[in-house]
Amino acid sequence: MVAAPSRTATHTVTGQEGTRDRILGAALRLFAEHSFAGTSLQMIADETGLTKAAVYHHFHTREDLLTALGEPALTEMRAAIEAATAQRTPSARAERMLTEFVDLALRHRKLTSMLATDQAMIHLFRTQGHYDELVGRPLTLLAGSAPDPAGRISAAVALAGIAITAGRELTDDLEDDTARRHLVETGRRILGLRAPRTPR
Structure with a gap:
């Protein structure tokens, strides 16, 4: 019998998905405002209140975004x-x-x-x-x-x-x-x- 995922594990996955969605939403806003070439990962990190390392954990490049x-x-x-x-x-x-x-x-x-x-x-x-x-x-x-x-x-x-x-x-x-x-x-x-x- 396979054990159900723990509440902590489920919460972690949900949190990661939420962070990913926040990053994508910020990227879309900034691309629209500053252009794709004019937007950096640091700008996206600042927009979301995350560190650049946190953004990089989900997306290594603007191209990935x-x-x-x-x-x-x-x-x-x-x-x-x-x-x-x-x-x-x-x-x-x-x-x-x-x-x-x-x-x-x-x-x-x-x-x-x-x-x-x-x-x-x-x-x-x-x-x-x-x-x-x-x-x-x-x-x-x-x-x-x-x-x-x-x-x-x-x-x-x-x-x-x-x-x-x-x-x-x-x-x-x-x-x-x-x-x-x-x-x-x-x-x-x-x-x-x-x-x-x-x-x-």
């Missing part, structure tokens, strides 16, 4: 790409990619905004092999009904514009449903998509 911050969004983006790819027509694939990305951008407002504008983050994701996979494929899907240069440019404007706008103060006072509706409608106009017919 960014990887941990980005993993949930990357996983969701892969699922969104799969869902869009499964649609039957180019327009349906573009519509599904658009709506999935708007939802993702609103769930990860600060991160998606930074990934669209912070050159150090973009470079890191390129070197990790994520950027082309997770930006190139959505662009192809969004431009699917018009895969010429104009369509690809429209797709890039829609993708970057949604990511940046979702993370700006402009949407802070909006309910998520309202922000979602406006972002999707704007994306459709940029991409030349018609809103799907609603069943009567």
Whole structure:
């Protein structure tokens, strides 16, 4: 019979997870305020009230922090790409990619905004092999009904514009449903998509 973990052990694990979450939250705030390149582990330690050694215990580098911050969004983006790819027509694939990305951008407002504008983050994701996979494929899907240069440019404007706008103060006072509706409608106009017919 396997003994249950002691209360002390459980408390320790919970405490470690709580400290890790505090570090990630502080890192996200500081990356947004000072940029990825402009934020040090010491700044993150100061923000959390921890020692630099305590931060280093959980994350050895800023790159480790960014990887941990980005993993949930990357996983969701892969699922969104799969869902869009499964649609039957180019327009349906573009519509599904658009709506999935708007939802993702609103769930990860600060991160998606930074990934669209912070050159150090973009470079890191390129070197990790994520950027082309997770930006190139959505662009192809969004431009699917018009895969010429104009369509690809429209797709890039829609993708970057949604990511940046979702993370700006402009949407802070909006309910998520309202922000979602406006972002999707704007994306459709940029991409030349018609809103799907609603069943009567």
